[in-house]
Each structure stands twice: as structure tokens, then as C-alpha cells.
Amino acid sequence: MSEQRKPHILVTGAAGALAHQVIERLRETCDLVAVDAREQVQLGDAIPSYCIDCNHRSFEDLFRRYQFDGVIHLGRIHSSQLTRMRRYNANVLGTQKLLDLSHKYGIRRIVVLSTYHVYGAMAYNPALINESAPMKSAGLSADLIDSVELENLANIYLWRFPELNITILRPCNIVGPGVRNTMSALLASPRAPVLAGFSPMMQFIHIDDIADAIVLAYNKATRGIFNVAPEDWVAYQKALELCGCTRIPVPSVPPILPRLLLRALRLRSFPAYLMEFFKYPVVIDGRAFAKEFGFKPKRPLKEIFRFYRDNKTPL
Template sequence: MSDSVENRPTLLVTGAGGALAQQVIQRLRADYRVVAVDFREEVWLGPDVDSYRVDFQKRGFEDLFRRYRFDGVVHLGRIMSSQGTRMSRYNANVLGTDRLLSLSDRYGVRRVIVLSTYHVYGANAFNPALIDESYPLKSAGLSMDLVDSVELENLATIYLWRNPELNITILRPCNIVGPGVRNTISNLLASRNAPVMAGFSPMMQFIHSEDMARAIETAYRQPHTGIFNVAPQDWVDYRDALEACGCRPIPVPSIPPALPRTLLRALNMRRFPPYLMDFFKYPVIIDGRQFAQRFQFEPERRLETIFRYYRELRYQS
């Protein structure tokens, strides 16, 4: 590694196997010595990026802190609610984050970004029309499968106030979509046929992964701590979003709860995880104005650009 890279501030990025983390790394690698880690796989990102597959709970993870003396951490290594078992998500998201923040505090890290999710607000019929950062996190009370998302946030918030020298910023984005993204909503938009709950079609927000990567980069470079929603100030009906992507909406009954899962399995269609089902019934529209104003940020890719990507992706398949 060249001396110029060695002399740069050193940055740890978790979740390196994901498309979003790789876009963030691409944006930061010119100014920082980036170390990429993932507990699922080791990813080759070029000779200037050291990459490791490491379990946050094992000694080897602390060895990285001793070796590199990180100046900052961008924590994107969260297992999504549609991935893994409930216990594996809890171990990775909550216990892993606790270990990461504890080591960051012990080894003098001075800037931390933590990626959360709008799912922490929960989806129900009584949500306000526009949810700001002060709204209570109701997911833990609505679904045990989303408890780890709320606990990850609560843990990061404890460090935010108890350890101000870490300069923690917590980001709650809306639906992240775009090239390489493999979450539930992105998979549905990419399908030829996708389920909609009969009688429901909630308003939704989408942010392109490249805009979200820019939001994370912007947040890291600016010393504004706190908790921020990240979302555009436009939204669209879920059914309309599917049709704009060239996907055919297939209505399925929402009750009893096991019926839509059974029907979708029989039809060999993509399914929403049971614990995300309410997000396809009730709108969860978050207010991203505080982040936009504090960081002077505005998404560059509008809904039409996002939907065009999925239309073209379908034509190529």
C-alpha cells in the first residue's frame, strides 16, 4: 500500500458485501484509508481497500481496531428484517452493534454513522400523515421480528448520549432501492407479478441507493450528530409504483394472516415476510426535512428514474 493511502484517516465500513456499502466505499476511498468488513463474506474491492470476513463477537474483530486505530466507523452491516432467523438477526444487529460501539469507544474512534430503518416506527392505521424523528418507535410492540431493529437503535442512542466523543449520527432511511439492492421491496419491484393486499395500497417513499450512499457520505463528512430520517419529499401509491415498474399487481386477501402466504406460495410468487405485512397495508411516510436542512441534502434521482431502472431490468431478463 502506498504511503499516500497509509497517511489518510482510516475508516471502518461494515456490511461490505452489500451494494449500498460498496457505493459508500467508492465515494470515500479517495480521501480515506478504507477497511471493509462483513460477517458473511470477504469482498474484493481493490488493492487500496483491506477487506475481511469477521465475526464481531470474535477476538479477530478487536485485533482490527488495534491494528488500524480507526478514525471513524460507518456501520451498514445490519441484517435486514427479511433475512436470516430472528435469533441470527438479534445476534448480528444488537449484540454485534454493541460490540462495535464498545470497541469504537475503547479505541478512540471520533465519528460513527449507524444505519437504521424507517421500519422502527411500525405500520398501523393510526400513524400520523408525516412521521418525524420524535415519533415513538412502535415496531417492537407490533412484531417481535422487528425488535432487533428497535433495540439496535436504542443501543446506538444510548452511546450517542453517553459517549458524545463518538459523534454518532443515526440515519433512518425510507425504502432503499436500485441496482444491486436485494431487500423485500426491491425484489417486489423487480418481479413480473407482485402481491398487493386486497383493499389496501399504502403510500410509500423510495430513495435510490446512489442517493442513499451520498447521504451517508455527506453525513460522515459533516459533524452533525443526532437521529435523522432520510427520505424525499414525494411519495407514491404502492400499486402505482408496481405498475410504473412494469409489474402486474395481484390482489390477495389479507385475512386470515396465513392465507396470503399460502396463496403466494401456491402461485410461486414473491412474498412479503409476515412481520412486514402491515407495511403493505398502512402508510409509513417519514419526514426527511431535518436531514435535508441540516446537511443541505436533496436526492438527485426522482421516482421516474427509479421506476425506469426496474422497467429496463425486466426487459433485459
């Protein structure tokens, strides 16, 4: 009897630390193909890796060659990485191309990684934001339009083509070893700015836990949108204290002043839209995902903060 064929899965955003974690969890049970628009990553002889933009004509060749069964789309470009137009092309048009090809070639499972930032930071946000809440961020910041549009596209395909079995994940702040986002940079810094008079509640999820969540989501074909977050949260200034950061109070008005001071603190990138997230709480309700997929984070806040306390990045 011939050996059963392993599922063929395309993983985008392969140069990121999170994609590496997901690939490590799936490499024994699946045949993986890694793609990143920024660089080609070396993952060993068993995993083909390509540096291709989803909008490039040669991207379709991968679907013909490998006959994918599923897609894990982790290739969302953050606001600090490209100009607004290039980011829109990558996140929105690139995702549309990916979904079109998935439909054309009969893909039966797609997981799309989004972000809790789509909810927007406002003074009147509810204490716990569930998945039915509107995505207000596009009206608050032009830098988040592409994130909302990416989700809107995935939503359209989710309902128009149910056979794709699309699951959209909205995680809270992803942190931990190898994570290179702004929040991780702040927690790893010896000194970190705080907006004077503000210390909103925040949620943090370890990169190991979000990688587990993505694998759980892929392995159970439940269509829909899910927040991914632990059941605990902490005030931002308290988180900095527990990470061993010296807090630098920054006036929140006028808006240009915080950005000037951030440059003085040598924080290389600080997207302007994040200012509101350091004023107002955006605490998301992750219970639906936990119940549906049997998810429970393994890394508590104290372990996350201990890592940053013990691994400070010199200024």
C-alpha cells in the same frame, strides 16, 4: 513536509450493494477497511477486506492494527437472512461490541444505518412522521425487535459518549440496481401481490442517493437521529403500475393466505412484519436531514420506476 494522513474508516456490511457505493465515494480520500460477517469481498489491493463477525474476538485486532478514526456501520442483518436469535446476536450484540470498541479505541465519528421500519405500520400513523415519534414496531412484530434494540443501543451511546459523534440514519425504502431487499424484488417482478383494498403511500430512495446521504453524514459531525427520504411519495399500487408489474390482489385475511400466495408467486422471502407496511402508510419527514446536511436526492421516482420497468426479473 510529510503527506497528511488520510482518515482511517471501518465500513461494516461490506458485501452489500450500498456499502460498495459508499466505499467508491470514499476510497480516494480515505483509507478504508471493509468487514462483513457473511463473506469476504474483493475491493482491490488498496482496501483490506475481512469476513469477521463483530462478536468474534479477532474483531478487536482490526481496531489495534488500523487505528480507525471513524466507523460507518451498514451491517444490519435483515429479517429474511437469519433466524431470529442469530439475527439478534448479529444486530444487537454485534453493534454493542462495535460501539464498545469504538469507545475503547477513541473513535471520533460513527454513522449507523437504521430503517424507517422502526416506527411501525399502524392505521393511526401521522401523515408525516418525524424523528421524535416513538418506535412502535417492537410492540407490533417480534421480527423488528432487533432493529429497535440496535437503535436503542446507538441512542444510549450517542448520549452517554458524545465524543463518539454518532449519527443514526432512518431511510425509507432503498431501491435501485444491486439492491436485494424485498421491496426491490417486488418492483423487479413481472407480477407482484397487493393486499385487496389497500394501497398505502410509500417513499422510495435510490441507492445512489442514500450512499450520498451516508457520505454527507459522515463528513459533517452532527450528532443525532435523522430520517432520510425524498419529499415525494406514491401509492404502492401506482408504483407497481409504473414499474410495469401485473398486480395480483391477495386477501389480507386470514394471515396465512397471503404467505401461501407469495410462495406461489415464487417470492423467496417476504418477512411477515411487512404485511402491515402494505396496509398502512409510513411516510417519514426527511426535512431535518435535508436542511442539516444540504441533501437533495438526484434520482426522481420516474427514473427509479423506469429502471424496474426495463429490468424485469423472470419468475
